[in-house]
Amino acid sequence: MQVTVRCSGQLRAALGTSSVILELASGASVADAVAAVADADADAAGVRPMLLDEAGAIQRTLVVAVGSTQVADATGHALVDGDTVTILHPISGG
Amino acid sequence: MHPLTDEDRAVYEWQMWSPGFGEEGQRRLRNASVLVSRCGGLGSVVAYELAAAGVGRLILAHAGDVKPSDLNRQLLMTHAWLGKPRVESARRRLLELNPRLDIVAVAENVNEENAAQLVGQADLTVDCAPLFSERFAMNRQSVAQGKPVVECAMYDLEATITTVVPGKTPCLACLHPSEPPQWKREFPVFGAVSGAVGCMAAMEAIKVLAGFGDPLLGRMVQIDLRDMSFHTFDLRRDEQCSVCASL
Numbered sequence A: 001m002q003v004t005v006r007c008s009g010q011l012r013a014a015l016g017t018s019s020v021i022l023e024l025a026s027g028a029s030v031a032d033a034v035a036a037v038a039d040a041d042a043d044a045a046g047v048r049p050m051l052l053d054e055a056g057a058i059q060r061t062l063v064v065a066v067g068s069t070q071v072a073d074a075t076g077h078a079l080v081d082g083d084t085v086t087i088l089h090p091i092s093g094g
Numbered sequence B: 001m002h003p004l005t006d007e008d009r010a011v012y013e014w015q016m017w018s019p020g021f022g023e024e025g026q027r028r029l030r031n032a033s034v035l036v037s038r039c040g041g042l043g044s045v046v047a048y049e050l051a052a053a054g055v056g057r058l059i060l061a062h063a064g065d066v067k068p069s070d071l072n073r074q075l076l077m078t079h080a081w082l083g084k085p086r087v088e089s090a091r092r093r094l095l096e097l098n099p100r101l102d103i104v105a106v107a108e109n110v111n112e113e114n115a116a117q118l119v120g121q122a123d124l125t126v127d128c129a130p131l132f133s134e135r136f137a138m139n140r141q142s143v144a145q146g147k148p149v150v151e152c153a154m155y156d157l158e159a160t161i162t163t164v165v166p167g168k169t170p171c172l173a174c175l176h177p178s179e180p181p182q183w184k185r186e187f188p189v190f191g192a193v194s195g196a197v198g199c200m201a202a203m204e205a206i207k208v209l210a211g212f213g214d215p216l217l218g219r220m221v222q223i224d225l226r227d228m229s230f231h232t233f234d235l236r237r238d239e240q241c242s243v244c245a246s247l
Helices: A009-015 A030-040 A047-051 B006-016 B022-030 B041-053 B086-097 B115-120 B132-145 B191-210
Strands: A002-007 A019-023 A063-066 A084-088 B033-037 B057-061 B102-106 B124-127 B149-155 B158-164 B219-224 B229-234
Touching (some): A002 A009, A009 A047, A019 A030, A030 A063, B033 B041, B033 B132, B041 B057, B041 B086, B041 B124, B115 B132, B124 B132, B124 B191, B132 B149, B132 B158, B149 B191, B158 B191, B191 B219
Parallel strands (some): B033 B057, B033 B124, B057 B102
Antiparallel strands (some): B149 B158, B158 B219, B219 B229
């Protein structure tokens, strides 16, 4: 299935793009999608630690949404074909 | 409650025509106090719009002196005031616009030591701080004191805005429990971006104070002026939040 992942803030700057289209196995979770973004651009400086902690879990500083709703359980939330995942990297510019 | 004067009615007539706002809304603004910290790209415009709208009292917290690199976006700072305290430049500019405004100018940034006292003076805070530590300090005090916060932040041509009502909506710590790894303090910024976002954040504050419209309670708008896209997300409270879970 195909899933679009939108990225913001300094994560977007590090990735060099505002969105990534992923091909994921049926039943993949939000956590799988985020991990795939981290793996997809392993050469991009600093992307992986922006997304995942040392244990491989999604950084708690991120707000992750599917469609227009923040996800409570990224591991348990199964995606469907055509979903859009948004990763809101925290920003504090004033 | 201070009643509206004839001068108030003359100045604010056009906005009092707005459905749901009216004279009662204006009276609420006239009697409201708002903390704006800091008065940089976002905060300058937030403060200016709140002064223009007739908020009675602004508490401005911003340390340091005006630098040349402030002048592309910090619209309360002027070339003539280079090298002098930012918060005094802000006070002067705001009083030129609205001499009826009561201003408390504090030449400090918000920190753990002064946050309780600064938040305590205001009915609402507009968080325009560039450091997460300042934002977290304001959030903790706002939750402790049960006061709303308009959270606005920007990066390059992007911005986010949400409004926090403690106990009812997610607080900042629900969304971001800690500073993100690798946050870079300095980033690209246009004054037109901070100005646009500052206007929207000011409108959020006006709606909350006056009690009309539909503020971003439990919702966050993400704005990208690079392609003029706006996305709104429903947010959730963190039941384990170290700041607001007990409310």
